[in-house]
Amino acid sequence: MAGGTEAWRASGLRWEAPAGSPLTPDQARRYSRHLLMPEVGPEGQARLLDARVLLVGAGGLGSPAALYLAAAGVGTLGIVDFDVVDVSNLQRQVLHTTDRVGVPKVESARAAIGALNPEVRVVAHDAMLGPENVAAIIDAYDVVVDGTDSFETRYALNDAAVRLGIPVVHASVYRFEGQLTVFDAADGPCYRCLYPSPPPPELAPPCSVAGVLGVVPGIMGMLQANEALKLLLGIGDPLVGRLLLFDALETSFEELRLRRDPDCPTCGDAARTGRADAAPAPGPVPVPTSAGAGAPEVFDLPWPPRPASA
Numbered sequence: 065m066a067g068g069t070e071a072w073r074a075s076g077l078r079w080e081a082p083a084g085s086p087l088t089p090d091q092a093r094r095y096s097r098h099l100l101m102p103e104v105g106p107e108g109q110a111r112l113l114d115a116r117v118l119l120v121g122a123g124g125l126g127s128p129a130a131l132y133l134a135a136a137g138v139g140t141l142g143i144v145d146f147d148v149v150d151v152s153n154l155q156r157q158v159l160h161t162t163d164r165v166g167v168p169k170v171e172s173a174r175a176a177i178g179a180l181n182p183e184v185r186v187v188a189h190d191a192m193l194g195p196e197n198v199a200a201i202i203d204a205y206d207v208v209v210d211g212t213d214s215f216e217t218r219y220a221l222n223d224a225a226v227r228l229g230i231p232v233v234h235a236s237v238y239r240f241e242g243q244l245t246v247f248d249a250a251d252g253p254c255y256r257c258l259y260p261s262p263p264p265p266e267l268a269p270p271c272s273v274a275g276v277l278g279v280v281p282g283i284m285g286m287l288q289a290n291e292a293l294k295l296l297l298g299i300g301d302p303l304v305g306r307l308l309l310f311d312a313l314e315t316s317f318e319e320l321r322l323r324r325d326p327d328c329p330t331c332g333d334a335a336r337t338g339r340a341d342a343a344p345a346p347g348p349v350p351v352p353t354s355a356g357a358g359a360p361e362v363f364d365l366p367w368p369p370r371p372a373s374a
């Protein structure tokens with residue numbers, strides 16, 4: 065036929081993907097740049113289409129993460145946010161638009177994601193994540209992307225994710241700085257190992273008080289999407305047990321090694337043996353790279369812990 069298979073398809077005639085492909089012809093076209101790479105390929109793309117990622121917060125971190133995960137074809141995106149779009153959000157929260165000021169963020173996010181990739185199923189959780197609902201919400205997901213601006217939520221999320229064995233891609237931002245790590249319950253430290261308790265509020269002002277350069281949550285949120293995709297595809301070296309620090313003024317990245325605290329109330333040895341589904345004992349505990357022997361646990365972690373971008 066003149067024009068080949070493209071013309072055949074363009075004319076609306078019936079066309080089927082090669083036998084055995086898990087993707088439809090439309091999917092094969094949309095995700096063609098993924099399919100070219102053996103690390104993804106049709107099987108990896110099918111895995112992404114079956115995957116479920118929960119974004120905690122549709123703000124500065126959640127916006128770029130949601131857009132890139134939707135573009136990548138992650139089949140189900142859950143979004144937890146109880147806020148409405150404010151005009152002061154638009155400096156960095158690129159999911160939202162001027163004409164959606166006043167609209168619930170979960171609905172604004174649904175509109176943006178639907179326009180980008182209508183194949184993605186968006187599950188809106190118009191709620192505040194807390195100890196009473198966190199386990200029920202996150203249990204339906206493969207990976208959680210943490211963009212919360214509340215320490216209370218962050219600890220509740222951490223404790224439930226460790227208990228359920230769900231990895232959390234964590235990021236936080238403060239003015240010109242960003243931090244990123246992956247908490248994997250089976251393999252690495254958890255948030256409570258790093259920061260056993262929240263800081264006094266006056267030491268960790270949210271960005272509504274301290275300010276933030278808009279691109280900083282953008283950069284960190286995209287790095288979160290990168291880690292989430294790696295976890296879903298089972299490729300690369302996830303940022304488990306490593307804390308990446310970004311300095312926007314220097315344009316520099318620094319990496320700290322993190323150690324699991326054997327006395328951690330959430331993931332420590334006692335908590336593990338007390339659980340019926342206790343993970344196997346971890347290997348040697350990594351020591352922070354810049355630490356001498358016997359250095360205190362969190363000696364070189366940034367203090368106070370950083371909030372996220374609300």
Ligand SMILES: [Zn+2]
Nearest residue numbers: 254257328331
């Ligand atoms: Zn821990």
